[in-house]
Amino acid sequence: xxxxxxxxxxxxxxxxxxxxxxxxxxxxxxxxxxxxxxxxxxxxxxxxxxxxxxxxxxxxxxxxxxxxxxxxxxxxxxxxxxxxxxxxxxxxxxxxxxxxxxxxxxxxxxxxxxxxxxxxxxxxxxxxxxxxxxxxxxxxxxxxxxxxxxxxxxxxxxxxxxxxxxxxxxxxxxxxxxxxxxxxxxxxxxxxxxxxxxxxxxxxxxxxxxxxxxxxxxxxxxxxxxxxxxxxxxxxxxxxxxxxxxxxxxxxxxxxxxxxxxxxxxxxxxxxxxxxxxxxxxxxxxxxxxxxxxxxxxxxxxxxxxxxxxxxxxxxxxxxxxxxxxxxxxxxxxxxxxxxxxxxxxxxxxxxxx
Amino acid sequence: xxxxxxxxxxxxxxxxxxxxxxxxxxxxxxxxxxxxxxxxxxxxxxxxxxxxxxxxxxxxxxxxxxxxxxxxxxxxxxxxxxxxxxxxxxxxxxxxxxxxxxxxxxxxxxxxxxxxxxxxxxxxxxxxxxxxxxxxxxxxxxxxxxxxxxxxxxxxxxxxxxxxxxxxxxxxxxxxxxxxxxxxxxxxxxxxxxxxxxxxxxxxxxxxxxxxxxxxxxxxxxxxxxxxxxxxxxxxxxxxxxxxxxxxxxxxxxxxxxxxxxxxxxxxxxxxxxxxxxxxxxxxxxxxxxxxxxxxxxxxxxxxxxxxxxxxxxxxxxxxxxxxxxxxxxxxxxxxxxxxxxxxxxxxxxxxxx
Numbered sequence: 001x002x003x004x005x006x007x008x009x010x011x012x013x014x015x016x017x018x019x020x021x022x023x024x025x026x027x028x029x030x031x032x033x034x035x036x037x038x039x040x041x042x043x044x045x046x047x048x049x050x051x052x053x054x055x056x057x058x059x060x061x062x063x064x065x066x067x068x069x070x071x072x073x074x075x076x077x078x079x080x081x082x083x084x085x086x087x088x089x090x091x092x093x094x095x096x097x098x099x100x101x102x103x104x105x106x107x108x109x110x111x112x113x114x115x116x117x118x119x120x121x122x123x124x125x126x127x128x129x130x131x132x133x134x135x136x137x138x139x140x141x142x143x144x145x146x147x148x149x150x151x152x153x154x155x156x157x158x159x160x161x162x163x164x165x166x167x168x169x170x171x172x173x174x175x176x177x178x179x180x181x182x183x184x185x186x187x188x189x190x191x192x193x194x195x196x197x198x199x200x201x202x203x204x205x206x207x208x209x210x211x212x213x214x215x216x217x218x219x220x221x222x223x224x225x226x227x228x229x230x231x232x233x234x235x236x237x238x239x240x241x242x243x244x245x246x247x248x249x250x251x252x253x254x255x256x257x258x259x260x261x262x263x264x265x266x267x268x269x270x271x272x273x274x275x276x277x278x279x280x281x282x283x284x285x286x287x288x289x290x291x292x293x294x295x296x297x298x299x300x301x302x303x304x305x306x307x308x309x310x311x312x313x314x315x316x317x318x319x320x321x322x323x324x325x326x327x328x329x330x331x332x333x334x335x336x337x338x339x340x341x342x343x344x345x346x347x348x349x350x351x352x353x354x
Numbered sequence: 355x356x357x358x359x360x361x362x363x364x365x366x367x368x369x370x371x372x373x374x375x376x377x378x379x380x381x382x383x384x385x386x387x388x389x390x391x392x393x394x395x396x397x398x399x400x401x402x403x404x405x406x407x408x409x410x411x412x413x414x415x416x417x418x419x420x421x422x423x424x425x426x427x428x429x430x431x432x433x434x435x436x437x438x439x440x441x442x443x444x445x446x447x448x449x450x451x452x453x454x455x456x457x458x459x460x461x462x463x464x465x466x467x468x469x470x471x472x473x474x475x476x477x478x479x480x481x482x483x484x485x486x487x488x489x490x491x492x493x494x495x496x497x498x499x500x501x502x503x504x505x506x507x508x509x510x511x512x513x514x515x516x517x518x519x520x521x522x523x524x525x526x527x528x529x530x531x532x533x534x535x536x537x538x539x540x541x542x543x544x545x546x547x548x549x550x551x552x553x554x555x556x557x558x559x560x561x562x563x564x565x566x567x568x569x570x571x572x573x574x575x576x577x578x579x580x581x582x583x584x585x586x587x588x589x590x591x592x593x594x595x596x597x598x599x600x601x602x603x604x605x606x607x608x609x610x611x612x613x614x615x616x617x618x619x620x621x622x623x624x625x626x627x628x629x630x631x632x633x634x635x636x637x638x639x640x641x642x643x644x645x646x647x648x649x650x651x652x653x654x655x656x657x658x659x660x661x662x663x664x665x666x667x668x669x670x671x672x673x674x675x676x677x678x679x680x681x682x683x684x685x686x687x688x689x690x691x692x693x694x695x696x697x698x699x700x701x702x703x704x705x706x707x708x
Contacts, residue, residue, distance in 0.1 A: 024706075026595025026640070027699035031603075050607060051529050052452040052590065053425030055522060058413070065419030071407030072464035072517055074502040098406040110426035112515040114468070146515075148428040150706060156508040161466040161500075163426055163517035168409060175405050236406065241380025249385075253404060286380070345381030352378075352504060 012036045017121040024115070024149030037125060038145060041132040046108070046143035054143040056108055059167035066167040071098035074161045078352040080127065082201045084193075084212030085288075087160055088130030093217045093288060094239065094354060095162040096138055100219035101235040101291070103174045103226060104166030109135060111145040111162050116155035127158060138217040140164070172226065176253035178233040181324040184300040185258060188221065188291040188307055189214070189315040190266040191243055195285030195353050196274045203278070209270040216289030221310045228306045230299040236292045239354055242284040244342045246292055247330045257325025260332045260342065264319045283332075284345050286353045294322065366390045371475040378469070378503030391479060392499060395486040400462070400497035408497035410462055413521035420521040425452035428515045432706040434481065436555045438547075438566030439642075441514055442484030447571045447642060448593065448708060449516040450492055454573035455589040455645070457528045457580060458520030463489060465499040465516050470509035481512060492571040494518070526580065530607035532587040535678040538654040539612060542575065542645040542661055543568070543669040544620040545597055549639030549707050550628045557632070563624040570643030575664045582660045584653040590646045593708055596638040598696045600646055601684045611679025614686045614696065618673045637686075638699050640707045648676065 012032060022029035039047060046054040059068050075091040092109065099106040111131065115124070135142050142162075193214040200211055222235060234254075238246040243265070247258050267275075267282045275282045289312065295303050300318060307313030320332075330342040366386060376383035393401060400408040413422050429445040439447075446463065453460040465485065469478070489496050547568040554565055576589060588608075592600040597619070601612050621629075621636045629636045643666060649657050654672060661667030674686075684696040 021705045024594075025699060025704070026593070026599045030594075031698070049529065050531075051456060053423045053456045053458070053518070053520075055456060055458075056422045056424060058419035058421050060419045065412035065414045067412050068410045068422075068519070069407045070410060070462055070464055070498050070517075070519060072466045072498055072515070073500045074466040074468050074515065076468055076502045076504050078508075102405060102407045102409060104407070104409075108424055110424055110517045112426045112428040112466075112517075114428050114430055114513050114515075144425050146427045148430045148513075148706070150430050150510060150513075153507065154432075154510040155513075156504060159468050159502075159504075159509075159513065161426070161428065161468075161515035161517075163424075163464045163466075163515075164407070165422070165424060165519060166407075175403065177404075239380070240378075240384075245380045344385070345379055350379070351375045352502075 012121060014121050014125050019115045019117055019119040019121065019149055021117055021149050024147060030147065033147065037128055041128045042142045044141040046141060056143060059107060061167055061169045066169065069099050069102040069104035069166045069168050071095055072161060072163040073098060074159060075354060076159050076352050077198065077354050078156065079201055080157055082213055083197045083210060085215040086127055086130050087158065088127035089134035090215050090288060090354060091160040091162045092131050092134035092138065093215050095164040096140055096217045096219055097237040099164040099166040100222045101237055102168065103172035104168040106140045106164050106166040106219050108143045108165045109140055109162055111142050111160060113147045114155055114159040115147065115149045116157055117149055117152040119157050124158065174232055174234055176234055176250045179250055179254035179256055179294050179322050181256055181322050182297050183233055183294050183322040184297050184318050185320045185322065186293040186303060186316055186318050188313045190268045191287060192267055192271045192275060192282035192285035194288040195350050196271050198353050199278055199350065200274055207270050207274055211270055211274060214287055214289035216312055218289065218291050218312060221291060221307065221312045224310050225293065225303060225306045228302050230295055230302050233294045238290060238292055239286045239288060241345050242286055244283045245345060248344050251328040251330055255328060256322045257328055258320055258330040259323050260320035262332050262334045264317055266315055266317060283342055286350065288354065366475060368475050368479050373469045373471055373473040373475065373503055375471055375503050378501060384501065387501065391482055395482045396496045398495040400495060410497060413461060415521055415523045423453050423456040423458035423520045423522050425449055426515060426517040427452060428513060429708060430513050430706050431552065431708050432510065433555055434511055436567055437551045437564060439569040440481055440484050441512065442481035443488035444569050444642060444708060445514040445516045446485050446488035446492065447569050449518040450494055450571045450573055451591040453518040453520040454576045455591055456522065457526035458522040460494045460518050460520040460573050462497045462519045463494055463516055465496050465514060467501045468509055468513040469501065469503045470511055471503055471506040473511050478512065528586055528588055530588055530604045533604055533608035533610055533648050533676050535610055535676050536651050537587055537648050537676040538651050538672050539674045539676065540647040540657060540670055540672050542667045544622045545641060546621055546625045546629060546636035546639035548642040549704050550625050552707050553632055553704065554628055561624050561628055565624055565628060568641055568643035570666055572643065572645050572666060575645060575661065575666045578664050579647065579657060579660045582656050584649055584656050587648045592644060592646055593640045593642060595699050596640055598637045599699060602698050605682040605684055609682060610676045611682055612674055612684040613677050614674035616686050616688045618671055620669050620671060637696055640704065642708065
């Protein structure tokens with residue numbers, strides 16, 4: 001029998017070390033990466049089970065089995081670190097928000113990492129710490145995960161796919177097809193911050209005032225809105241493609257048009273200036289901590305009040321209304337009194353924004 | 355008001371077309387890709403909801419709320435198409451199996467795609483069709499998904515991260531830490547088929563007999579095993595790192611050793627020959643449709659009978675037993691009467707095997 005040394009394994013070099021292919025092999029290096037980095041920061045009773053999947057308590061509402069909501073999001077944002085956040089917290093917020101806009105209380109997250117050979121462990125550690133902080137602050141644990149490594153030049157640092165599961169209370173029915181003419185269109189705050197923060201960093205631009213991503217978890221704000229008991233028609237977070245894409249999608253699903261009022265749409269001055277410089281339209285730029293809410297006109301006041309009482313909804317504003325329109329156009333009355341159609345984005349304004 | 359043409363959009367060119375950055379932009383091209391390719395093949399009532407997340411029936415067992423199991427797996431296999439399968443069906447089987455080995459009935463899948471600019475739409479269509487077929491055959495729908503596109507050279511064709519949710523019956527408690535000395539170690543069939551199929555394709559090797567991946571969904575086999583009522587200690591699918599990595603992991607979690615018998619471990623002749631040629635050890639090679647089951651010695655017969663009665667367990671065999679060992683070594687008695695330690699894989703034998 002050959003003598004096998006199983007004893008001492010050097011700890012991960014989190015200062016100078018880099019990802020290599022052994023970290024994805026299913027062998028001891030992978031186990032080490034998981035225990036010394038992922039489990040260390042993300043650790044919780046579920047992740048700690050250490051099996052191929054996590055066993056989780058039944059999703060119940062008021063003691064009874066509840067419908068669940070499931071959503072998944074791949075994060076390929078470039079650069080990985082940007083003003084106001086990084087791919088780590090973004091991947092937590094993004095998926096929590098997709099679950100929350102369905103009206104569900106987010107319960108659990110799964111996280112899958114595709115790492116590129118040569119990626120600095122120090123950067124990975126920053127990202128995982130940021131995920132852990134975001135998950136802790138949101139109260140939604142990462143309960144299971146996976147790590148794969150691809151050869152240098154076959155990836156781009158790190159891609160993170162997160163999947164969320166939440167539980168949905170009886171009677172809560174939100175969806176893009178529930179909007180009716182006359183409904184009010186509300187947004188929770190300024191448009192374009194995230195996308196412009198990414199683009200400015202990517203183009204190495206600096207402005208007088210800092211532009212930071214708005215990345216944030218919206219489930220607390222949404223819970224407060226649901227607690228009003230108002231029949232919300234639809235909630236969405238206007239990420240890729242921005243307000244324009246999201247409203248066009250809803251208009252199509254509900255078979256209505258939308259009439260927006262440019263003056264009513266909050267855009268930070270520095271974001272507007274950066275957009276002008278970059279040739280971007282803030283209505284098409286991704287947000288990562290903003291909410292579109294659509295409700296019956298009669299409920300507007302109560303919804304606005306609930307939103308403005310929450311730190312993430314202080315600047316909530318009615319920006320327009322759903323209208324009858326067989327073409328399902330989203331239109332905008334401009335500050336100059338004109339009118340234009342806010343169409344889908346045709347090309348690719350902002351690749352890898354989230 | 356500018357006149358906007360919204361009418362005719364050319365259908366996706368599924369013969370000559372390629373992924374470009376607009377397919378990930380949140381604009382109309384992305385919507386088209388989703389509707390003409392993903393929804394077309396994977397379509398079901400949940401995916402068809404068309405919101406940011408899918409609303410799903412409560413996971414119940416016998417009419418009551420059940421614990422859920424959640425598991426996620428990134429698939430970066432290279433090549434994308436291989437004898438016996440492709441990344442599409444693999445990504446369905448792999449995650450179903452991770453949920454099923456926890457003893458849960460898989461209910462729902464989420465799928466996230468990271469596509470490289472320039473990837474042929476025809477290849478993507480083959481992959482999505484294969485996913486759809488695998489999901490249909492397994493009876494586990496893909497209920498939600500996401501698509502991102504990265505620039506040429508920043509990815510490698512397509513990576514697919516799938517996440518599964520299943521529901522777990524009361525009383526079913528499987529886990530790597532439940533193994534006791536004396537327990538029987540059973541495998542459902544031959545070792546090494548998947549990894550050797552991938553490596554042979556990658557190295558352009560051909561053998562007299564074809565070597566095909568064993569990729570398959572194991573939840574049916576597992577359901578039959580659970581139906582026996584036997585107290586199974588632990589189930590695992592020996593993927594990355596093969597039988598060796600999986601048994602070392604379980605040995606460590608349970609604080610036991612393992613004694614395996616080389617003669618008892620089924621390895622197809624052609625796989626053994628290919629392994630010799632490629633310098634691989636079949637015990638370290640990934641499987642994608644095989645099961646390790648550990649149970650009390652007294653229950654072995656019933657478990658074996660249930661396995662052998664299922665098409666995916668016909669060659670099920672006892673390959674060894676758990677033993678008391680403070681070092682938690684996995685050992686092997688060789689065909690020549692010797693004994694060796696089957697250690698963790700130290701380096702990276704097989705990158706991107708799944």
